[in-house]
Amino acid sequence: MRVSSTNLSIHAFADTDDFGRKLARLVHAPFSLIARRTFPDGESLVRVIGKPSRGAVLVRSLHDPNAKFVELMLAADALRRAGTRKITLVAPYLGYMRQDTVFQPGEPISQRVIGEWLGHTFDRVLTLEAHLHRTKALADVFPGCQAVSIPSAPILAAWLGKGKTSTLLVGPDEESEPWVRSIGRLSGLSWVVGRKKRQGDTQVRIDLPHGIEAKRAVIIDDIASSGGTIATTARALRKLGVRWIDVAVVHAIFAPRALYRIRQAGVRHVVSCNTIPHPTNAISCIPLFAEKL
Ligand code: R5P
Numbered sequence: 001m002r003v004s005s006t007n008l009s010i011h012a013f014a015d016t017d018d019f020g021r022k023l024a025r026l027v028h029a030p031f032s033l034i035a036r037r038t039f040p041d042g043e044s045l046v047r048v049i050g051k052p053s054r055g056a057v058l059v060r061s062l063h064d065p066n067a068k069f070v071e072l073m074l075a076a077d078a079l080r081r082a083g084t085r086k087i088t089l090v091a092p093y094l095g096y097m098r099q100d101t102v103f104q105p106g107e108p109i110s111q112r113v114i115g116e117w118l119g120h121t122f123d124r125v126l127t128l129e130a131h132l133h134r135t136k137a138l139a140d141v142f143p144g145c146q147a148v149s150i151p152s153a154p155i156l157a158a159w160l161g162k163g164k165t166s167t168l169l170v171g172p173d174e175e176s177e178p179w180v181r182s183i184g185r186l187s188g189l190s191w192v193v194g195r196k197k198r199q200g201d202t203q204v205r206i207d208l209p210h211g212i213e214a215k216r217a218v219i220i221d222d223i224a225s226s227g228g229t230i231a232t233t234a235r236a237l238r239k240l241g242v243r244w245i246d247v248a249v250v251h252a253i254f255a256p257r258a259l260y261r262i263r264q265a266g267v268r269h270v271v272s273c274n275t276i277p278h279p280t281n282a283i284s285c286i287p288l289f290a291e292k293l
Contacts, residue, residue: 007053007054007055008027008029008053008055008056008057008293009029009030009031009032009050009052009053009055009056009057010023010024010027010029010030010031010032010056010057010059011031011032011033011034011048011052011056011057011058011059011075011079012031012033012034012058012059012060013033013034013036013059013060013068013071013075014033014036015060015061015277016059016060016061016092016277017033018277019059019061019092019274019277019286020033020059022284022286023057023059023090023286023289023290023293026286026287026290027290027293029053029057029293030050030053032048032049032050032052033049034046034047034048034049034058034071034075034078035047035049036071044067044070044071044074045074046071046074046075046078047078048075048078048079048082051082051083052079052082052083052084053084054083054084054085054086055084055085055086055087055088056079056084056086056087056088057087057088057090057293058072058075058076058079058087058088058089058090058122059090059091059092060072060089060090060091061091061092061093061275061276061277062091062093062094062095062096063093063095063251063253063276064095065095065096069114069117069118072089072118072121073117073121076089076121076122086123086124087121087122087123087124088122088123088124088125088126088293089118089121089122089124089125089126090126090127090289090293091125091126091127092127092128092274092275092276092285092289093127093128093251093253093275093276094125094127094130094131095114096110096111096113096114097111097130097131097132097141098111098131098223099111100112100131100132100133100134100135101134111135111141112141114141115141115142115143116142116143118142118145119141119142119143119144119145119147120144120145122142122145123145123146124145124146124147124148125138125142125145125146125147125148126147126148126150126289126292126293127147127148127149127150128149128150128152128250128251128273128275128285128288128289129149129150129151129152129179129222129250129251129273130149131222131223132149133175137149148292150285150288150289150292151179151182152179152222152250152273152285153179153182153183153186154186154288155273155283155284155285155288156183156187156220156248156250156273156283157183157186157187158186159248159271159282159283160183160187160189160218160248161187165188165189165190166214166215166216167189167214167216167217167218168189168190168191168192168212168214168216168217168218168242169183169184169187169189169190169191169192169217169218169220170191170192170193170194170208170217170218170219170220170233170237171191171192171193171194171219171220171221172193172194172196172204172206172219172221172229172230172232172233173193173194173195173196173206173229174193174195174196176193176220176221176222177193179220179222180193180220183220190214192208192209192212193209194206194207194208194209194233194236195207196229201226201228202226202227202228203228204228204229204232205232206229206232206233206236207236208233208236208237208240212237212240212241212242213241214242215241215242215243215244216242216243216244216245216246217237217242217244217245217246218245218246218247218248219233219234219237219245219246219247219248219267220247220248220249221247221249221250222249222250222251223249223250223251223253224247224249224251224252224253224254224258224262224270224272225253225254225255225258226255226258226261227254227255227257227258227259227260227261227262228261230247230249230262230265230267231261231262231264231265231267232265234247234262234265234266234267235265235266238265238266244268245266245267245268246267246268246269246270246271247262247267247269247270247271248270248271248272248283249270249271249272249273249280250272250273250275251272251273251275251276252272252273252275252276252278252280252281253276254278254280259280271283273285274286
């Protein structure tokens with residue numbers, strides 16, 4: 001592991017405390033929490049504790065993001081006032097990336113709005129496996145800011161392990177194809193992707209390719225939110241005779257009842273990367289961020 005310069009300090013909000021502390025240990029940088037409190041009128045106040053370095057890293061995972069964005073802006077201002085010159089936002093999960101086009105007349109392109117907002121506040125943004133489908137690169141989302149979406153395929157492939165040739169990797173939709181292909185290449189496993197049609201916030205239709213003969217499958221998805229995509233994919237696999245179905249996701253949003261829905265569909269084990277604190281976290285992405293710092 002590369003050792004960072006002493007010009008780096010790591011600052012995290014309490015909801016990303018564990019991630020921030022481990023990251024600080026890996027890069028041998030001082031760590032401190034950003035203190036926050038809410039006034040009776042609902043406004044937030046944040047405070048940087050201690051003296052930040054010239055290069056500060058602010059760590060916060062951006063699931064359930066609305067209030068977090070305002071506090072990030074406040075924390076960035078506080079860091080600069082305390083002497084920081086360059087701020088890197090480490091957002092292990094970066095919200096608002098899915099609305100990357102106007103799906104229905106009258107909607108915004110949320111990805112662009114949030115990207116411009118954060119891009120003007122931070123010098124660098126690092127995340128894991130940003131949901132980029134119609135946008136080519138994360139740099140296109142953050143104008144004037146160095147932005148990197150770290151690929152998750154190597155850590156997922158390592159978790160899958162080599163030599164389990166009887167296991168089939170299954171991506172639920174065409175959008176997952178480049179990513180699932182790359183996990184397949186790294187792990188040596190065969191893979192397929194389905195076709196997905198979204199019918200509502202929690203309802204999807206999944207069509208899988210014909211000719212699946214595997215008895216064991218691992219469904220791979222970047223985000224599990226309502227759990228609808230994974231549960232529907234699992235049911236489709238079971239109809240095709242697949243008996244053992246596990247799931248590996250990058251970002252474990254898991255809205256209420258999502259895991260229940262997934263288990264009801266016959267899934268055995270669910271694992272996730274630790275971008276969002278969740279009981280399914282089993283794959284650490286912190287070393288990947290440490291390397292980038
Ligand atoms: C969509 O394109 C993503 O890759 C995920 O499949 C989707 O966000 C999962 O959402 P849900 O769990 O609500 O079906």
